[in-house]
Amino acid sequence: MNPDTLKYTEEHEWIINVDGTYIIGITEYAVDALGEITFVELPEVGKFLERSEDIAIVESVKAANDIYAPICGTVFAVNDTLEMEPDLINRDCYGKGWIVKMKDVNEEEYADLMDARSYRGYLKTV
Amino acid sequence: MNKIKTIFETGAPGRCAVMPEPLDVPDVSLPEVFQRDTPLALTELSEMDVVRHFTRLSRRNFGVDSHFYPLGSCTMKYNPKISESVASLPGFASLHPGLTLVPAYRETCQGALEVVYELERLLAEIAGMAAGCLQPMAGAHGELTGVLLIAAYHRSKNDMKRDTILIPDSAHGTNPASAAMAGFKTVTLPSNAQGSVDYDAYAALMGEHVAGVMLTCPNTHGLFEPHVAEIAALAHEHGALMYYDGANLNAILGKCRPGDLGFDVMHYNLHKTFGTPHGMGGPGSGAIAVGERLAPFLPNPRVVKNDGIYDLHFGDSSIGRMAPFFGNFLVALRAYVYILAVGGEGLKKISENAVLNANYVLARLKEHWRPAFDGLCMHECLLTAADMTADHGIRALDVAKALLDRGFHAPTVYFPLTVKEGLMIEPTETESQETLDDFCDAMLEIARSAIEDPESLHHAPVSLPVGRLNEAQAARNLDCAALPQNKS
Amino acid sequence: MDWTTITEVEKRDIFKTVGVEAMEELFAAIPESLRLDSWDMPEGKNESALLREFKALSQRNNAEQVCFMGGGYYDHYIPAAVDALAGRSEFYTAYTPYQPECSQGTLQAIYEYQSLICRLMDMECANASLYDGGTAIFEAAVMAARITKRQRVIVHDSVHPLWKQMLETHAAGSVLKIETGSEPISEETACVIVQNPAFLGTLQDYADLAQQCHELGALLVMAVNPVSLGIVRTPGSMGADITVAEGQSLGLPLGFGGPYLGILATKKKYIRKMPGRIVGAAADDKGRPGYVLTLQAREQHIRREKALSNICSNQALCALRALIHLCLLGKEGLRETAYACHAKTAYLMSKLDFVQVLNDGPVFNEFAVRLPKNAEVVAAALLEKGFLAGIPLHTLGCGKPNDLLVAVTEKRTRDELDSFAAVLQEACHE
The missing domain is CATH 3.40.640.10 (Type I PLP-dependent aspartate aminotransferase-like (Major domain))
Structure with missing residues (x-):
């Protein structure tokens, strides 16, 4: 993915709509803060999530971060490869290190998220 | 060879160090359905094998007896041998706790009941509170007990709206974890630039929904909370109770008392403050003390004294039972020996020397390692390696490992979470000036190396059986037990 | 006694380095109004006095009885x-x-x-x-x-x-x-x-x-x-x-x-x-x-x-x-210890034909009996004879007043089991 085209949350998640499927991952900033990622706990496929509900846990040696649903919707697919290779997120957080795909989302919530420029501005404040 | 073989790689079939006496009653066997139907894959070792293995392992440890151990927040002071001698007296060590269950048996454990009664009384006095209780088995367990007592108190007043506990950002992680375990929401109190609770922010967060406030004082920045009395007064005004985390009690022993500061309940870490061995991570003891308001809710049973005879009493309002009997009794017994040895005056001398030693380290190091906060400290000083990280790429972790190579245990690093690259040094009162000087010299030498030869520090430690271990790899490819090979 | 090590001379030297003149300056952060005035604490003692007193205190406990008390906590041999x-x-x-x-x-x-x-x-x-x-x-x-x-x-x-x-x-x-x-x-x-x-x-x-x-x-x-x-x-x-x-x-x-x-x-x-x-x-x-x-x-x-x-x-x-305990016992030692606990329990049960056993199936090292009289009274009588009879179950809020929980470990000898059976019988029928 090209980071410039993604949408962002204040919890350092990225999300993008690809033909009605919303792909979610964590940003480079989040990855740097976590360090070497050792484990990812993924949600059940088919689960409906409210906005801000826990969607996954990303664990490193020094932290375990909850990932929250950036918008409400249904879990459509999870990145099973992360179970064996959690460090994919370290290596390619905007690509092979994606975490969850959602469908049937609230598109208004999606539209309200930060774009790349606002996120970069936000990063300067944290 | 560097590696010490595990016990599973040692020994030979048929070896056995200890067998019970030959059976002097008829042999019987269990009905088959109850019998073990899987291999008993234990070790087969001689006594020599076992003794040598564990003696070798012991030599791969730093302990207080072998090394200066300035681990902040952990109070790694000397553990007196007299306490060990007393704890091994058979009249204590071999005493079955079930004796207390039966009134007729209690005459056979009057000595032990006296220890519980008298130590609880002394702990109440040291705390400036009404009663003590030895049941909690560790500091975090004491926290949970204390928070459950706070909940019981509000429940007894039919005050069900209090669902929140306020906890500073600098607090030990056990505080929010214990509060959450007892069913409370936790709200974080921010620290101000001076490293204390931001009183205005606190006042804004206080309200009728608050059940309690958990404070550590001095806090984990090594600073006495300047507004502690006002914080307590405001909490009480709003009907909330005050919890004192006793982790740092060593700093104020005999100088001031949590009860007098306005706290309603506290836990001790008897293993920290009263010098019982830390045992590689436990057993400790998290005995608590409470004020009048919470005393009726203390865990059952209570030891009481009637006409010179110690007996048990079961309170009607008690929260129940936190331990099967009286907590980690033999740990508490060691602490009792310690308190009786030093006495009231000795306790003051402990806090004075603990604070003196910490300030000495601070004074000697502050030009080269930036203190996280200005001014004098209490029993521990908090430095930061953040400048070194920015200028020379040397992190607190590198400093910790370099100290190991120089024959010192590392300070606590990366705690509290409020300070970047934190180095929290707690020398304790039992260290001599020459030990502190040696340590400070090592820290200054590390500061020079950080500037002149930073690369050397990245490789530390080099003098120990292993270098830095790859924790990420260990967490990804978990191997937490050596299982027999025929099993998955 | 205490275990602080800083001498008066060192203390003055440290004061100088820290830049204070008296100990109280180090505690200046504690507001005067919150300072401790006085407390009711004993004076310190030295090591020999302490050991003497604690020996005496430990002797006010009687850990010498032959132990048949269990309830989750057992009197096993510790190598x-x-x-x-x-x-x-x-x-x-x-x-x-x-x-x-x-x-x-x-x-x-x-x-x-x-x-x-x-x-x-x-x-x-x-x-x-x-x-x-x-x-x-x-x-x-x-x-x-x-x-x-x-x-x-x-x-x-x-x-x-x-x-x-x-x-x-x-x-x-x-x-x-x-x-x-x-x-x-x-x-x-x-x-x-x-x-x-x-x-x-x-x-x-x-x-x-x-x-x-x-x-x-x-x-x-x-x-x-x-x-x-x-x-x-x-x-x-x-x-x-x-x-x-x-x-x-x-x-x-x-x-x-x-x-x-x-x-x-x-x-x-x-x-x-x-x-x-x-x-x-x-x-x-x-x-x-x-x-x-x-x-x-x-x-x-x-x-x-x-x-x-x-x-x-x-x-x-x-x-x-x-x-360490498990390493010393090892495979054979643990198995034999468990056998011994079980066999000795079975032996004792066979000797207690004068009471009603409450267990409805085989046991390992512990069993419950209903005595002909109050278990606490019997336990008190056995204490006089040097036996810790077990746990009267009523004290734990389970069972009837006459019920007693008896445990046997590998440490108990046949003689002890025989004597226990005899004194229990005596106490039940006194």
Whole structure:
């Protein structure tokens, strides 16, 4: 993915709509803060999530971060490869290190998220 | 060879160090359905094998007896041998706790009941509170007990709206974890630039929904909370109770008392403050003390004294039972020996020397390692390696490992979470000036190396059986037990 | 006496370096109004006086009786090497292995402990220990609730009454809903907690119950007597998901209630939901093997209010004792110890034909009897003869006033068993 085209949350998640499927991952900033990622706990496929509900846990040696649903919707697919290779997120957080795909989302919530420029501005404040 | 073989790689079939006496009653066997139907894959070792293995392992440890151990927040002071001698007296060590269950048996454990009664009384006095209780088995367990007592108190007043506990950002992680375990929401109190609770922010967060406030004082920045009395007064005004985390009690022993500061309940870490061995991570003891308001809710049973005879009493309002009997009794017994040895005056001398030693380290190091906060400290000083990280790429972790190579245990690093690259040094009162000087010299030498030869520090430690271990790899490819090979 | 070391001369030197003139300046941060005026504390004592007084105090306890008291805590023989090795101060004066490179002794010992516990119980992973058996049951219940995302916890009648009380107290503010053993297992049940042997000593086969739990998505939590596993069917073999135990019988002194050892083991698939410290194997950059604390990100010092548990310390020194004890006994020694406990119990039961045995099946090392008169009265009479008769069950709120719980370990000799039977008979018919 090209980071410039993604949408962002204040919890350092990225999300993008690809033909009605919303792909979610964590940003480079989040990855740097976590360090070497050792484990990812993924949600059940088919689960409906409210906005801000826990969607996954990303664990490193020094932290375990909850990932929250950036918008409400249904879990459509999870990145099973992360179970064996959690460090994919370290290596390619905007690509092979994606975490969850959602469908049937609230598109208004999606539209309200930060774009790349606002996120970069936000990063300067944290 | 560097590696010490595990016990599973040692020994030979048929070896056995200890067998019970030959059976002097008829042999019987269990009905088959109850019998073990899987291999008993234990070790087969001689006594020599076992003794040598564990003696070798012991030599791969730093302990207080072998090394200066300035681990902040952990109070790694000397553990007196007299306490060990007393704890091994058979009249204590071999005493079955079930004796207390039966009134007729209690005459056979009057000595032990006296220890519980008298130590609880002394702990109440040291705390400036009404009663003590030895049941909690560790500091975090004491926290949970204390928070459950706070909940019981509000429940007894039919005050069900209090669902929140306020906890500073600098607090030990056990505080929010214990509060959450007892069913409370936790709200974080921010620290101000001076490293204390931001009183205005606190006042804004206080309200009728608050059940309690958990404070550590001095806090984990090594600073006495300047507004502690006002914080307590405001909490009480709003009907909330005050919890004192006793982790740092060593700093104020005999100088001031949590009860007098306005706290309603506290836990001790008897293993920290009263010098019982830390045992590689436990057993400790998290005995608590409470004020009048919470005393009726203390865990059952209570030891009481009637006409010179110690007996048990079961309170009607008690929260129940936190331990099967009286907590980690033999740990508490060691602490009792310690308190009786030093006495009231000795306790003051402990806090004075603990604070003196910490300030000495601070004074000697502050030009080269930036203190996280200005001014004098209490029993521990908090430095930061953040400048070194920015200028020379040397992190607190590198400093910790370099100290190991120089024959010192590392300070606590990366705690509290409020300070970047934190180095929290707690020398304790039992260290001599020459030990502190040696340590400070090592820290200054590390500061020079950080500037002149930073690369050397990245490789530390080099003098120990292993270098830095790859924790990420260990967490990804978990191997937490050596299982027999025929099993998955 | 105290153990401070700074002399007056050194103190003045330190004052100078710090830039103060008197001790009180160091405590200036404590407001005057909050200072301690006076307190009621004793004067210090020196070592010889202390030892004399504590010897006298210890003699006000009578730990000399022939012990038939159990109830989860047993009078087993502790080999001399356990005290000698666990008494090495390189072990007992160390703390949590936060710096693994200078704590490899501790870490390897805990790794070996975890391994032995798994082998003993037929489980796949164990933590570095919890406080005691009772708190281990509570932690197991919380863990089961987390795994199943359910809240109902059924506590079987077989569970120790004190541990039941502890579970209820600990769970008071939590989401757990504690139910009694008569409640049916349902699709809302997080776990069923059972004990083998049951508190009253009877051996149980929980294999069917395990299956029933699993069919409804619930877990089976089983508390066991670790010594029994020398000969008794294991929790792993019966299908338990989480196994807990009070580890006191593995080389820990009775010590009037502690410190004891909380054992917790489970299946590997649940390892990330297991509370407490865990040691894992690792390697350094040169490929040298070593051990580290692992999965720490789940713990309170990082996860704070979201941690799996508030537990911070463990009972590492107690776990070390259990490890050394098990190494000394080994495969043969543990099996023979378990056989001896069982055979001696059976022998004593055969001698007590004058009382009613309450167990409805075979026992391991403990059994309950109904005496012809009040058990507390009989226990008091036996105390006079030098016997600790057992636990009158009424004192624990279970059973009738005449019921007595009797335990036998490998330490009891045939002579002691014969005499106990004789004095018990006498006391019952006096």
